[in-house]
Amino acid sequence: MAIKSDISETRLPADIVRTLRAGIGKVSAEVIEEIQTRIPEYARPTDEIYIKVVKKAVEEAIDGFLDRIENPCAPWDPEPFRMIGKGEAAEGRNLEPLQAAMRLGARVSWRRLTEIANPLGLTPQSLYDLGEAIFVYLDQLADAAAEGFDEARAHASGEIERRRNRLLDLLLSRPPAAPEAIADLAKAAGWRLPRTVAGVALDDQHGTYRAPALPPDVLGGLERPAPCLLVPDPDGPGQAQLLDHALRGRRAAIGPAVPLAAAATSLRWAREALELSRRGVLPSGLLRCADHMAALVVFKDEELVGSLAEVRLAPLAHLRPAQQDRLAETLLAWLRHGRGAAEVAARLHVHPQTVRYRLRQLEELYGDQLTDPDIRFELEIVLRARQALIAARP
Template sequence: MIKEITVRIPEYSRPADAIYIKAIRLAVDEALRQFVDRIENPSAPWEPEVFRTIGRGEANEGRNLDPLQTAMRLGARVAWRRLTEQSEHLGLTPQHLYDLGEAIFVYLDQLADAAAEGFEEARARAAGEIERRRRRLMDLLLSQPAASPDAIADLAKASGWRLPRTVAGVALDEHSRGYRPPSLPPDVLSGLDRPGPCLIVPDPNGPGRAQTLEAGLRGWKAAVGPAVPLAAAATSLRWAREALDLHRRGVLTEERGVLRCSDHMATLIVFKDEELVSALTEVRLAPLAHLRPSQQDRLAETLLAWLRHGRGAGEVAARLHVHPQTVRYRLRQLEELYGDQLSDPDIRFELEIVLRARRSVSSGTA
């Protein structure tokens, strides 16, 4: 049996490894001992632990169960061949051979089941340990101040996680928790059980990465932070959470399921310090304060279009879908209200900031 196994199964062919050959011999001896004991005493208890241990060993070696199952079948074939060769000498009748053959097949199934139990147990234990290490790795990546690069590299290696050049933090809306778990590649670090559920995506700008995220997060409301170096993972996640908060408030909208910070950076910057923006708004829009709200809206809309798209009445009119004469009239009003301020590039810049913020809050668009 040992010769057949070591010759015909490459995974077990280690002629120079005396310890490995000894392990195979012990496994074969145990299999034969238990089989013979069972024939002698059919009511003897089944002792599967040795074969569970063998299954665990296969998992720890990084193999699947195919080589082990092949070895078991080879061993059974050798046993059957030897029995048939010696049947006349042993005085075995055809019925004896039939009964022995059936017993071998039943026993072979039991061996395979015990090995499979041990194999799955080891796999589950290894997966659990990897998951624990990855949760710890996520803690390190999101810690403030940042953990040392060496500590991150060591834990990443132990977790089987390849260090990427860039990462992106992904903030998940906790109200989406009841939906199915995200279906994402194994290199995405998951923190679904954190107080603020999140992900860390390696190399977010890699080929097909955006489409994979869209598909994997279907049904979830999520915001993807900008791509940053590994040491800035916490910063990327912070931006993603701020974007998700602006989405909840209606400031940022996105028809797709996944909101991307890179598409809304200007709005995120504007809303970074809302008190400061409010103070600036009060100063820069003071000339409009005495007007009716509807007049304020029309003039603010016209002024923003003029600042963004040039000073030609025709182009502004096309953007606003109104008659050019209407735009000229509004622009004259604005010149009367603001005077020389509209000639100052710094004031024009500040006006665009506050008008963009005003539009985002009032219309829910970014």
């Protein structure tokens, strides 16, 4: 049996409509009682204001239905029911309780209106049309409420997103924003203040970055010129696995865990690591700055490291490039892994006698410099930088 798309086809004599309207009070009272008894979300016997709101909504629905029966061509204003939908969203509920209340109200109304109309001698067809009109009207009320609900949810979601974006701005500002301002905005954005955070720099060199599926407590700056994230308590249980899953297959760098006030510093380190990854100095994929701190320190000021390299690698400068590479590699292994030729040979996969020969060459070139701990430290810095740059060459 098809339901009519509009109730304008249902016409009842004016005196019958007046009789039905006279019984609205009792019908409304029964509908309200049924709703509050059978739907827990609306059972608030001590909340007088809420009871008045429910009563007004029920009366408006029934009265509006009779208005449309009496004058089918009159324009209908769905705004009151859109506001009801908005109210449900503001209460934090979904639409199920409201839809259940509407269906229950329609059944009770149909039962009582037919009891009122029966003594008036309505034909079976008129009664059928009345029932059909009630349920068509119910659909229209539900559509209006859903529209208001969706609009309110979208507005709330957009407002929360704006607050989170503003919060991210404050957290990444230099100098840091006042803790009170951050705390107030975090509360408004529904974001719990963590003990530590880590900035995440995301690669979007080609403008094709797709947003990852992020945990809800991660603040996202994906629309920024340099996309980034801010991860709360990055060393907390399961956080590393969540990030690995969300960022799998992407080039990204996770900064060190820092106090909230130093969020911008963590992101700065992450961006520097990401740039080194782009150049090939650090591996591609997902990087953690904590695993590459030495490289980040070394490449913090490449000009300074370059100047130091000119001084400390000067004894090798007159050699052919291949000789420089072999001796530099041997010297770095010797500085890193101990002074035994056998151990250095094992690291370099060459014969120990070859290592001894190279070490004698280095002693001749550097002399007493290799006994000075400060010079050895500086040599290791510049040799590590040299090795990383060689590895990054195409």
